[in-house]
Amino acid sequence: MSRFALVLEYNGSDYCGWQRQKLQPSVQEAIENAICKLEPDFSHVNAAGRTDTGVHAMGQVIHFDMNKDWSSQTLLKAINSQLRPAKIAVLKSTKVDSDFHARFSAIKRTYLYKVIIRSSPLVFKRGLAWQIYKDLDMDAMTQGASFLVGHHDFTSFRSTHCQALSPVKTLDKLQIQDELLSSGKQYNFTLEAPSFLHKQVRSMVGTLVSVGLGNLAPRNIKQILVAKDRSKCGPLAPPHGLYLKEVCYNPDPFAK
Amino acid sequence: MSRFALVLEYNGSDYCGWQRQKLQPSVQEAIENAICKLEPDFSHVNAAGRTDTGVHAMGQVIHFDMNKDWSSQTLLKAINSQLRPAKIAVLKSTKVDSDFHARFSAIKRTYLYKVIIRSSPLVFKRGLAWQIYKDLDMDAMTQGASFLVGHHDFTSFRSTHCQALSPVKTLDKLQIQDELLSSGKQYNFTLEAPSFLHKQVRSMVGTLVSVGLGNLAPRNIKQILVAKDRSKCGPLAPPHGLYLKEVCYNPDPFAK
Numbered sequence: 050m051s052r053f054a055l056v057l058e059y060n061g062s063d064y065c066g067w068q069r070q071k072l073q074p075s076v077q078e079a080i081e082n083a084i085c086k087l088e089p090d091f092s093h094v095n096a097a098g099r100t101d102t103g104v105h106a107m108g109q110v111i112h113f114d115m116n117k118d119w120s121s122q123t124l125l126k127a128i129n130s131q132l133r134p135a136k137i138a139v140l141k142s143t144k145v146d147s148d149f150h151a152r153f154s155a156i157k158r159t160y161l162y163k164v165i166i167r168s169s170p171l172v173f174k175r176g177l178a179w180q181i182y183k184d185l186d187m188d189a190m191t192q193g194a195s196f197l198v199g200h201h202d203f204t205s206f207r208s209t210h211c212q213a214l215s216p217v218k219t220l221d222k223l224q225i226q227d228e229l230l231s232s233g234k235q236y237n238f239t240l241e242a243p244s245f246l247h248k249q250v251r252s253m254v255g256t257l258v259s260v261g262l263g264n265l266a267p268r269n270i271k272q273i274l275v276a277k278d279r280s281k282c283g284p285l286a287p288p289h290g291l292y293l294k295e296v297c298y299n300p301d302p303f304a305k
Numbered sequence: 306m307s308r309f310a311l312v313l314e315y316n317g318s319d320y321c322g323w324q325r326q327k328l329q330p331s332v333q334e335a336i337e338n339a340i341c342k343l344e345p346d347f348s349h350v351n352a353a354g355r356t357d358t359g360v361h362a363m364g365q366v367i368h369f370d371m372n373k374d375w376s377s378q379t380l381l382k383a384i385n386s387q388l389r390p391a392k393i394a395v396l397k398s399t400k401v402d403s404d405f406h407a408r409f410s411a412i413k414r415t416y417l418y419k420v421i422i423r424s425s426p427l428v429f430k431r432g433l434a435w436q437i438y439k440d441l442d443m444d445a446m447t448q449g450a451s452f453l454v455g456h457h458d459f460t461s462f463r464s465t466h467c468q469a470l471s472p473v474k475t476l477d478k479l480q481i482q483d484e485l486l487s488s489g490k491q492y493n494f495t496l497e498a499p500s501f502l503h504k505q506v507r508s509m510v511g512t513l514v515s516v517g518l519g520n521l522a523p524r525n526i527k528q529i530l531v532a533k534d535r536s537k538c539g540p541l542a543p544p545h546g547l548y549l550k551e552v553c554y555n556p557d558p559f560a561k
Contacts, residue, residue, distance in 0.1 A: 058428045058488065105429075107487055129426055138425040140488050169394040170385055172314045173361075177429060231363055231550075232314065232396050294487075 051118050054145045054302050055125070057109040060136035062176045062289065066102045067109070076100070076137060080111065083131035087124075088116055097151045097296040098158060101248070103288035105177070107161070108140075108295040112151040145302045157221070157297040160240045162254045163290045167233025178235065179290035185236060185261030187227055192267035193260040194223040196274060197253055203246055204277040206256070211247035216277075218242060223253070236261075239294075251291060256283030307374050310401045310558050311381070313365040316392035318432045318545065322358040323365070332356070332393060336367065339387035343380075344372055353407045353552040354414060357504070359544035361433070363417070364396075364551040368407040401558045413477070413553040416496045418510045419546050423489025434491065435546035441492060441517030443483055448523035449516040450479040452530055453509055460533040462509050463502035472533070474498060479509070492517075495550075507547060512539030 057080070065073035069081070077094065084091045094113040100106055115124070125142035132138070148154075163178035164185070165171060171180050197206075197220055204216040222241035227234060238254050256273060259265040265283060273281045313336070321329035325337070333350065340347045350369040356362055371380070381398035388394070404410075419434035420441070421427065427436050453462075453476055460472040478497035483490060494510050512529060515521045521539060529537045 058425070060428050125425075133426065136428050136431065138428050140425050169314070169381075169396050170389065172316050172392050172394050173433060175392065 050114050050116060050147075052112055052114050052145050052147050052149060053119070053121065053124060054110060054112045054143055054149060054151060055128070055139050056141040056303060057106055057111060058138045058140055059106050059109065060177075061100060061103045061105045063136060064102070066104065067096055067098070067100045076106075076109075079132065079135050079137055080128070083128050084113065084115075086131045087119075087127050091115070095151050097155050098245075098293050100291075100293055101288050103176075104291045104293070105289070106293040108159075109293050110151045110155070110296040110298075112145060112149055141303045143302050149298075149302060151296070154298050155244070155296045156299050157241060157243055157295075158245060158293070159295040159297075160245070160250045161292040161294040162238040162240070162250060162286060163292070164236040164238070164254075164258065164286075165230070165233055166236070167230070169232065176289050179258075179287050181258065181262075183262060184234065185258065186263060187225065187236070187261070189263070189267050190225055190236075190257045190261040193257050193265075193270040194225060196267075196271040198223050201274055202277050203249055203274070205273045205279055205282050206249050206252040207246035207279070208248035208252075209279055213246050216246060218244065218246060218249070225257075248285060251286040251288065252282050254290070255286035258286060259283040306370050306372060306403075308368055308370050308401050308403050308405060309375070309377065309380060310366060310368045310399055310405060310407060311384070311395050312397040312559060313362060313367060314394045314396050315362050315365070316433075317356060317359045317361045319392060320358070322360065323352055323354070323356045332362075332365075335388065335391050335393055336384070339384050340369065340371075342387045343375075343383055347371065351407050353411050354501075354549050356547075356549055357544050359432075360547045360549070361545075362549040364415075365549050366407045366411070366552040366554075368401060368405055370403075397559045399558050405554075405558060407552070410554050411500070411552050412555050413497060413499055413551075414501060414549070415551040415553075416501070416506045417548040417550040418494040418496070418506060418542060419548070420492040420494070420510075420514065420542075421486065421489055422492070423486070425488065432545050435514075435543050437514065437518075439518060440490065441514065442519060443481065443492070443517070445519070445523050446481055446492075446513045446517040449513050449521075449526040450481060452523075452527040454479050457530055458533050459502055459505055459530070461529050461535055461538050462505050462512070463535070464504035464508075465535055467503035469502050472502060474500065474502060474505070481513075504541060507542040507544065508538050510546070511542035514542060515539040 097110040121142040353366040377398040421434040
């Protein structure tokens with residue numbers, strides 16, 4: 050028995066999210082079906098994070114056990130070959146110790162949220178960013194974001210269905226960068242934490258965009274945070290702007 | 306009667322190219338159908354360049370005549386609204402003089418060709434770049450490209466079906482730039498000329514990629530050019546890496 054870890058990239062548009070569902074296509078099902086073609090008695094994979102319906106990944110990490118002692122590069126190619134034409138790709142593959150766990154061994158997760166400001170419909174980035182028609186106030190959003198960084202009770206920014214034992218988390222980074230596009234402008238929100246609550250990123254980005262639009266003042270972010278009241282949260286940002294960008298481990302199993 | 310010019314962006318994947326065909330969906334048909342919803346007796350549009358099947362545009366320019374004296378911004382919004390959910394967007398709209406012609410008034414055309422080097426299947430840029438599995442020699446390609454810039458007989462680099470009266474054209478610019486992607490590397494070929502021959506860009510890029518792969522030497526580009534023989538040309542680059550990026554006029558009708 051050998052344990053493997055993979056880095057996956059996927060376009061979440063076609064899936065009901067990471068987790069296997071009875072009646073809808075999931076990323077987990079697509080991956081497990083691909084691996085089953087290589088070892089028919091294969092059981093299941095474990096992911097670092099369960100991305101919601103429509104959420105994308107540039108760096109989801111999964112682990113699973115195989116009977117055969119595959120070369121990690123042969124396994125990468127074989128799974129990619131079985132996945133076609135799904136918009137899911139294995140970017141990296143490595144053999145890991147039997148105690149490695151994609152979710153529980155992770156020490157840091159990075160999410161990226163993309164907002165595009167433009168008046169015409171999106172063409173090449175349709176379904177890959179949240180389109181907003183009015184420009185955002187970058188200074189106000191950055192000021193609002195500063196209240197969220199650190200060790201806090203994030204009750205106001207988690208889904209009422211969140212199953213985490215505690216709403217207290219440490220947000221290490223919330224950086225907002227803007228870039229000019231050939232048509233329009235893009236804001237990239239980068240968020241880093243050891244772990245996140247359910248819908249925490251989309252709740253925080255949605256509320257910060259309300260600040261950027263002038264519907265909330267930066268100091269309202271502080272008030273919403275200390276209120277510990279979900280009903281005070283701004284609108285949830287849509288799933289299609291969100292990317293699970295990176296999951297980190299120590300030591301890094303993918304380091305060469 | 307008022308004449309209008311529009312700048313269009315489109316994903317060519319779903320179309321048989323710009324030009325209207327009897328049995329396949331074309332960009333021209335999609336645009337004309339959208340405008341017909343606004344003025345039912347509307348006849349047709351003229352484009353700056355007839356993009357081939359699968360070729361994209363970031364800056365195609367078209368012109369057409371309308372009975373009603375539309376405000377250009379109202380027209381832009383109305384056409385975009387009628388185009389949904391097609392992956393075609395009007396980026397700019399302006400009223401032009403009755404002697405403006407999208408094709409014949411153009412003084413410069415810019416094409417962009419995207420090549421992505423990566424071993425895993427493309428996910429977010431699938432259908433939007435030419436994927437190559439082995440890295441390219443940038444210096445060799447740049448050296449090869451230098452032979453193509455200038456006033457030449459491009460017979461070796463034009464389709465045998467090309468209807469242009471003369472194979473002599475002036476290529477003002479052929480620049481190659483590389484950028485690192487989160488997974489892989491991208492080469493952007495930017496080509497500028499007053500006008501191009503049919504399949505000239507894809508013929509030149511395909512031949513330069515052969516140089517980048519080491520299948521041809523940079524000096525072979527010079528030999529192929531002076532041979533004036535289509536059979537000497539390297540493989541045609543696929544359509545899905547090509548973008549009609551910009552069409553220029555003097556004066557610029559879209560300048561505010």
